[in-house]
Amino acid sequence: MVAALNLAVDAVEAQLERDPSAPVDTTAVAVGLGTTDYHLRRMFSSLAGMPLSDYVRRRRMSLAAADLLTDGADLLSVAVRYGYGSTEAFGRAFRAVxxxxPGDVRRSGGPLRTQPRIRFHLTVEGSVPMDTRITDLPALRLVGNAARVPLVHEGVNPHIAEHVAAIPAADTARLKELNDVEPLGVLAVSDxxxxxxxxxxxxxxxxxVATTSAAPDGMDVIEVQAGTWAVFRTVGxxxxxxxTAWAATATSWFPSQPWRLRPGPEIVAVQAYDAEAGTATCELWLPVEPQ
Incomplete structure (x- = not known):
């Protein structure tokens, strides 16, 4: 996967060199590398610390800054070269990076926040083994109470905490009775x-919960197709x-395994929780397919 990501960066650079105004077709890049756009973007974001779309935008504006300093063309010509129909639109995009x-840069030469070309390298340490199993599940449905929330990378997501706190205990008890298939227990599902x-x-x-039964009235449903899952057990x-384990799947596990992510929900099953100690035993279920 690391080699594929570097080839993807090469493809982005080649596209920007040919025509910096044209959008970069990440789907075509992924297909050309024998993977999927979904997996490529997920791995790039996890390893680079920024979305692939942000990297393309920053690189485009870095090239534009170089042109402003070395090319005598007027601002509108530079704006059109990079795909903008006006100096105002180009200026907003340039300032965001x-x-x-752009006028300030042309007059004073900076300051600039240049995005260098990314290169990926895999460092194999092996000091923290990942407790993983691969399993196949039949088609099932995830039934419960759903809400749209923003993604939070670190710490407790307050939007999710508020949503769960508002669910009556009776509803959760009713859900537990429906759970007749893995993943077992009450689940935290991200879709x-x-x-x-x-x-x-x-x-x-x-x-x-996961179930093969029909959903009770008033409950939300996510239908899940039969497929293969990678299951990561965490304790702490x-x-x-x-x-930490969620991040390590991208930085350590996927680059060294013959599997890639496929579209689908990502599921956390909390098997044990010690509120006083603030520790838990969990299973993280990720939908996968062979590379």
Whole structure:
């Protein structure tokens, strides 16, 4: 996967060099590398610390800054070269990256926030083994109470906490009776995730269970197709241990395994929770397919 990501960066650079005004077709890049746009964007975001779309935007504006300093063309010509129909639109995009306008850069030479070309390298440490199993599940449905919430990368997500706190205990008890298939127990389900995993992007969060039964009236449903899942077991401070493992799937596990993510919900099953100690034993279920 690391080699594929570097080839993806090469493809982005080649496209920007050919025509910096044209959008970069990440789907075509992914297909050309034998993977999927979904998996490519998820891995890029996790390893680079920024969405692929942000990287393309920053690189485009870095090239534009170089042109402003070395090319005598007027601002409108530079704006059109980079795909903008007016100097105002170009200026907004340029300022969003560099913090200053293109006119300021042309006059004073900076300051600039240049985005260097990214190169990925895999460092194999092996000091923290990941407790993982691969399993196949039949088609099932996830039933419970859903809400749209923003993505929070670290710590407790207050929007999810508020949503779960508002669910009557009787509803959760009724859900537990429906659970007749893995993953077992009451689940935290994240669906409709942005593949770039940008902080603040919206997702559907469902507090519910996995079942083959029909959903009770008033409950939300996510239908899940039959498929293969990678299951990661975590033990430790909650939610820190879980969030660390979630990140490590991209930085350590997927780059060294013959699996890639496929679209679908990502599921957390809390098997044990010690509120006094603030620790938990969890299973993280990710939908996968062979590379």
């Amino acid at each position: 560099h913090g200053v306008g 409709d995730l942005d593949p770039d995993r940008a902080e603040g992007s919206e997702l559907t969060y469902l507090h519910g 401070p909650h939610p820190e241990a879980l969030q």
